[in-house]
Amino acid sequence: xxxxxLFELLGTFVLVAIDGSxxxxxxxxxxxxxxxGSLPLGAVGAFLAVTLGVTLAALVTGGHINPMFTVGMLxxxxxxxxxxxxxxxxQLVGGFLGALVVAFYYRQNRLATSPELQVxxxxxxxxxxxxxxxxxxxxxxxxFFAGFILLVVSFNLGSLTPxxxxxxxxxxxxxxxGTSGAALNPARDLGPRLVAKLLGAKNVALVYGLxxxxxxxxxxxxxxSLVQLLINLI
Amino acid sequence: xxxxxLFELLGTFVLVAIDGSxxxxxxxxxxxxxxxGSLPLGAVGAFLAVTLGVTLAALVTGGHINPMFTVGMLxxxxxxxxxxxxxxxxQLVGGFLGALVVAFYYRQNRLATSPELQVxxxxxxxxxxxxxxxxxxxxxxxxFFAGFILLVVSFNLGSLTPxxxxxxxxxxxxxxxGTSGAALNPARDLGPRLVAKLLGAKNVALVYGLxxxxxxxxxxxxxxSLVQLLINLI
Amino acid sequence: xxxxxLFELLGTFVLVAIDGSxxxxxxxxxxxxxxxGSLPLGAVGAFLAVTLGVTLAALVTGGHINPMFTVGMLxxxxxxxxxxxxxxxxQLVGGFLGALVVAFYYRQNRLATSPELQVxxxxxxxxxxxxxxxxxxxxxxxxFFAGFILLVVSFNLGSLTPxxxxxxxxxxxxxxxGTSGAALNPARDLGPRLVAKLLGAKNVALVYGLxxxxxxxxxxxxxxSLVQLLINLI
Amino acid sequence: xxxxxLFELLGTFVLVAIDGSxxxxxxxxxxxxxxxGSLPLGAVGAFLAVTLGVTLAALVTGGHINPMFTVGMLxxxxxxxxxxxxxxxxQLVGGFLGALVVAFYYRQNRLATSPELQVxxxxxxxxxxxxxxxxxxxxxxxxFFAGFILLVVSFNLGSLTPxxxxxxxxxxxxxxxGTSGAALNPARDLGPRLVAKLLGAKNVALVYGLxxxxxxxxxxxxxxSLVQLLINLI
Numbered sequence: 001x002x003x004x005x006l007f008e009l010l011g012t013f014v015l016v017a018i019d020g021s022x023x024x025x026x027x028x029x030x031x032x033x034x035x036x037g038s039l040p041l042g043a044v045g046a047f048l049a050v051t052l053g054v055t056l057a058a059l060v061t062g063g064h065i066n067p068m069f070t071v072g073m074l075x076x077x078x079x080x081x082x083x084x085x086x087x088x089x090x091q092l093v094g095g096f097l098g099a100l101v102v103a104f105y106y107r108q109n110r111l112a113t114s115p116e117l118q119v120x121x122x123x124x125x126x127x128x129x130x131x132x133x134x135x136x137x138x139x140x141x142x143x144f145f146a147g148f149i150l151l152v153v154s155f156n157l158g159s160l161t162p163x164x165x166x167x168x169x170x171x172x173x174x175x176x177x178g179t180s181g182a183a184l185n186p187a188r189d190l191g192p193r194l195v196a197k198l199l200g201a202k203n204v205a206l207v208y209g210l211x212x213x214x215x216x217x218x219x220x221x222x223x224x225s226l227v228q229l230l231i232n233l234i
Numbered sequence: 235x236x237x238x239x240l241f242e243l244l245g246t247f248v249l250v251a252i253d254g255s256x257x258x259x260x261x262x263x264x265x266x267x268x269x270x271g272s273l274p275l276g277a278v279g280a281f282l283a284v285t286l287g288v289t290l291a292a293l294v295t296g297g298h299i300n301p302m303f304t305v306g307m308l309x310x311x312x313x314x315x316x317x318x319x320x321x322x323x324x325q326l327v328g329g330f331l332g333a334l335v336v337a338f339y340y341r342q343n344r345l346a347t348s349p350e351l352q353v354x355x356x357x358x359x360x361x362x363x364x365x366x367x368x369x370x371x372x373x374x375x376x377x378f379f380a381g382f383i384l385l386v387v388s389f390n391l392g393s394l395t396p397x398x399x400x401x402x403x404x405x406x407x408x409x410x411x412g413t414s415g416a417a418l419n420p421a422r423d424l425g426p427r428l429v430a431k432l433l434g435a436k437n438v439a440l441v442y443g444l445x446x447x448x449x450x451x452x453x454x455x456x457x458x459s460l461v462q463l464l465i466n467l468i
Numbered sequence: 469x470x471x472x473x474l475f476e477l478l479g480t481f482v483l484v485a486i487d488g489s490x491x492x493x494x495x496x497x498x499x500x501x502x503x504x505g506s507l508p509l510g511a512v513g514a515f516l517a518v519t520l521g522v523t524l525a526a527l528v529t530g531g532h533i534n535p536m537f538t539v540g541m542l543x544x545x546x547x548x549x550x551x552x553x554x555x556x557x558x559q560l561v562g563g564f565l566g567a568l569v570v571a572f573y574y575r576q577n578r579l580a581t582s583p584e585l586q587v588x589x590x591x592x593x594x595x596x597x598x599x600x601x602x603x604x605x606x607x608x609x610x611x612f613f614a615g616f617i618l619l620v621v622s623f624n625l626g627s628l629t630p631x632x633x634x635x636x637x638x639x640x641x642x643x644x645x646g647t648s649g650a651a652l653n654p655a656r657d658l659g660p661r662l663v664a665k666l667l668g669a670k671n672v673a674l675v676y677g678l679x680x681x682x683x684x685x686x687x688x689x690x691x692x693s694l695v696q697l698l699i700n701l702i
Numbered sequence: 703x704x705x706x707x708l709f710e711l712l713g714t715f716v717l718v719a720i721d722g723s724x725x726x727x728x729x730x731x732x733x734x735x736x737x738x739g740s741l742p743l744g745a746v747g748a749f750l751a752v753t754l755g756v757t758l759a760a761l762v763t764g765g766h767i768n769p770m771f772t773v774g775m776l777x778x779x780x781x782x783x784x785x786x787x788x789x790x791x792x793q794l795v796g797g798f799l800g801a802l803v804v805a806f807y808y809r810q811n812r813l814a815t816s817p818e819l820q821v822x823x824x825x826x827x828x829x830x831x832x833x834x835x836x837x838x839x840x841x842x843x844x845x846f847f848a849g850f851i852l853l854v855v856s857f858n859l860g861s862l863t864p865x866x867x868x869x870x871x872x873x874x875x876x877x878x879x880g881t882s883g884a885a886l887n888p889a890r891d892l893g894p895r896l897v898a899k900l901l902g903a904k905n906v907a908l909v910y911g912l913x914x915x916x917x918x919x920x921x922x923x924x925x926x927s928l929v930q931l932l933i934n935l936i
Contacts, residue, residue, distance in 0.1 A: 003935060003936070006935070010932070017846075017877075018873060018876075018877050021876075021877035021878060021880075022876045022877050024880065025741070025876065025877065025878075025879065025880030026741075026880075028880075031880030031881060032741075032879055032880045032881070032882070033741045033879070033880055034880075036740070036741055038270070039259070039260075039266075039267045039270055039275070040274075040275060040278070040742075041741070041742060041876075044742070044876075045876060045877075048869065048872070048873045048876065049873075051869075052850070052869075052870075052873065055853070056853065059936055060936060101842075105839065105842060105878070105881070106880060106881060108835075108881065109880065109881060133342075137339065140335075140339060144251075148286070151289070151290065155393065157393055159857060159859055159862070160393070167282065167285075167286075168286075170282070171252060171282045171283075171286065174252075174255075174256045174259065174278075174279060174282065175251075175252050175255035175256050175259065175279075176255060176259075176339070177259065177266055177267070178255075178258065178259030178260075178262075178265030178266045178267055178268075178340060178343065179265060179266070179339070179340060179342065179343060180266070230244070233237060233240070234237070234293055234294060272504070273493070273494075273500075273501045273504060273509070274508075274509060274512070367576075371573065374569075374573060378485075382520070385523070385524065389627060391627055394627070401516065401519075401520075402520075404516070405486060405516045405517075405520065408486075408489075408490045408493065408509075408512075408513060408516065409485075409486045409489035409490050409493065409513075410489060410493075410573070411493065411500055411501070412489075412492065412493030412494075412496075412499030412500045412501055412502075412574060412577065413499060413500070413573070413574060413576065413577060414500070464478070464527075467471060467474070468471070468527055468528060506738070507727070507728075507734075507735045507738060507743070508742075508743060508746070601810075605807065608803075608807060612719075616754070619757070619758065623861065625861055628861070635750065635753075635754075636754075638750070639720060639750045639751075639754065642720075642723075642724045642727065642743075642746075642747060642750065643719075643720050643723035643724050643727065643747075644723060644727075644807070645727065645734055645735070646723075646726065646727030646728075646730075646733030646734045646735055646736075646808060646811065647733060647734070647807070647808060647810065647811060648734070698712070701705060701708070702705070702761055702762060
């Protein structure tokens with residue numbers, strides 16, 4: 001049981017440490033690649049981070065590293081309540097710790113950045129939050145992503161499963177990132193946002209983070225349920 | 235039988251929803267990546283969209299999600315008339331529904347775009363249509379792509395089959411997109427073009443869409459026939 | 469025997485038709501992506517073209533689609549003289565026919581380009597030829613590539629073999645293309661150069677093409693021999 | 703025993719010859735792609751170079767081609783002292799020889815570059831060395847990379863193992879290269895730096911190379927130990 005907690009923590013830790021470090025490399029002041037960010041690079045970074053994180057977690061658990069997928073699986077009876085709680089707490093702690101690695105590895109670059117712009121590599125902040133709109137887009141994007149993960153998991157792709165989950169997240173980013181919101185993983189958002197707050201960043205938008213995370217959870221439930229229906233059809 | 239219809243519909247739905255959303259992210263006004271489109275990004279987007287769509291459809295059907303390939307297979311006796319009709323109607327409906335997702339997910343960005351430029355993420359519009367030229371280029375490009383798909387399907391690559399079909403579409407785009415036309419999939423064109431029309435876009439070029447779709451169908455017949463000949467040689 | 473000739477022809481045909489079309493899309497006047505060429509795009513194009521060509525040829529032959537590799541295999545006793553001659557003649561004819569597809573698919577764009585610049589998508593032309601220098605660089609680059617192919621073939625990677633050969637060509641391009649020359653495949657060079665000449669291009673540099681092709685053949689012999697030595701060591 | 707030395711040498715030779723040539727293509731004066739370097743291209747180049755090098759070495763050895771991983775494995779009792787010494791001496795010699803290929807393949811471009819800028823494709827030189835900071839960042843980056851390699855090796859991924867190690871190095875570069883330092887492989891650094899010195903480059907920063915290599919070795923020990931702990935947990 002402790003291992004379930006530990007490996008979901010480790011997988012999410014790797015996901016956030018890698019994805020956040022790539023973003024910091026592209027965003028924080030004075031880093032070697034400041035200002036070189038782009039849509040494909042963001043998608044590739046998320047692909048690598050998710051693939052590695054899932055690979056690590058899946059040694060012991062189902063390799064969720066994402067509360068919206070875990071909640072979807074729980075409500076469809078695919079995982080016990082005890083496991084779900086262990087998974088989710090591991091994910092939230094792992095996200096928090098991964099963000100600490102980003103914040104301290106790029107410490108000099110973070111401190112050289114104005115407090116208003118320190119949040120970005122850790123969690124998304126909209127120029128003007130549209131709560132309802134972004135709740136919906138996060139739900140739609142997460143519906144697609146959660147359904148995709150469940151399909152992949154159902155295929156028994158063996159050692160290629162994490163790679164396909166990574167492809168799913170990269171695809172979701174390419175397709176759904178154009179309008180703000182489109183959150184895909186509450187553990188990638190909440191812990192890192194808290195780290196930004198604790199380290200003195202401004203405009204952390206905690207309420208906004210909770211709203212799009214809630215949208216994401218809704219999407220997880222819808223996506224898993226829809227694909228479960230499809231699988232039963234076959 | 236209903237499942238054949240449903241899964242070709244679902245696969246084509248995913249193909250158009252993803253490929254169209256990526257294009258909308260790059261083209262419609264005010265999206266986060268407006269104006270950042272490029273040849274490689276278009277090829278990668280199509281690769282991901284086709285790979286995911288084929289993966290989904292292939293759970294139940296042959297994973298065509300493309301009327302030109304289905305018609306080619308029908309005329310070469312590789313699929314029954316009933317199945318072909320179920321496949322094609324599923325594909326056309328799926329393309330229509332996928333385009334609706336794009337249109338509503340990026341609704342605010344679409345409405346901010348001038349009506350003349352709203353068609354682009356949904357279906358290609360030439361500056362000055364060259365009907366015969368583009369009928370021929372669509373036929374040539376589809377010949378290559380259809381022949382490629384049949385080769386891939388003949389290899390029994392298992393869970394890698396959809397990935398290779400995706401590689402084929404990306405390659406076709408890189409090689410054949412330089413001169414206007416080069417349509418590869420009537421279901422990616424017709425339903426989405428109709429959606430654009432219904433939602434008030436200007437310059438929808440429905441006739442042009444029918445011409446290049448006809449070219450694509452011809453290419454599907456030629457490509458499948460040629461590769462069938464080759465396979466019989468071996 | 470006819471099939472050996474035919475499938476080496478078909479594989480090389482696909483290689484040149486795809487790789488050349490991608491280059492034409494990026495270089496010839498008025499194509500949708502004119503002037504957007506880049507080192508990574510060239511490497512990716514060659515990767516796709518070689519992977520598809522090898523996949524097709526390997527249905528029947530060893531999937532060489534490259535005279536420098538065939539000559540290296542012949543001199544190391546890995547293929548009979550009869551097969552080698554069938555392979556090489558198929559490769560040269562296939563390269564010629566593939567270049568015709570490029571020239572006619574992008575006919576309007578080719579004719580809009582000045583005759584001095586029409587050669588580029590079909591075969592490389594240096595600003596100021598350095599015959600000895602480029603003979604040597606072509607030999608070094610081909611040594612690496614030929615040795616790499618033989619290693620890959622020896623691994624029995626099954627359906628992934630063509631993909632790895634494609635990775636080898638992409639890597640060679642990234643590493644060795646910086647100084648002019650570095651020809652990797654005489655069939656990719658000679659037939660297409662002849663097509664350019666026949667269709668009225670200027671500055672076709674036929675002698676230069678023969679010099680770097682000779683360098684490439686030398687590299688094929690060296691590379692295959694060195695790796696054969698290594699394989700015998702293990 | 704000689705084969706262990708030889709194949710670690712050959713693998714590291716390929717790694718440095720390819721990775722260094724790609725960098726020279728992008729950095730040295732007058733090469734076809736001078737000034738076109740970018741973060742993704744550097745990551746892809748390292749991915750290809752490491753994947754090919756590991757593939758070659760792994761025919762005979764464990765495919766380390768990296769002293770920091772070998773030292774980590776030695777201190778955790780996963781390899782004998784004799785093998786470790788053979789591996790490491792092969793790696794150092796291979797790195798030296800690989801850098802010679804780069805220096806002579808791009809000889810004209812190197813000589814056209816000012817002596818202060820000749821080091822860059824061979825080994826990293828900081829604008830203003832921060833010895834302690836870069837010792838630490840190299841240790842952190844190498845901890846991640848070494849742990850990742852050990853996980854991958856433990857999975858028995860067969861012919862895909864080298865590809866995954868290549869993914870690990872690309873990910874490490876994307877995530878950790880933003881702040882100077884972040885050395886991942888002493889054999890990629892020390893021999894090439896010595897070659898630069900011997901061929902007359904200025905600002906070779908030998909002491910800096912030793913400091914970040916020591917950081918990397920420390921990271922190798924920590925990373926292998928941590929993952930060994932995890933593996934014992936499962």
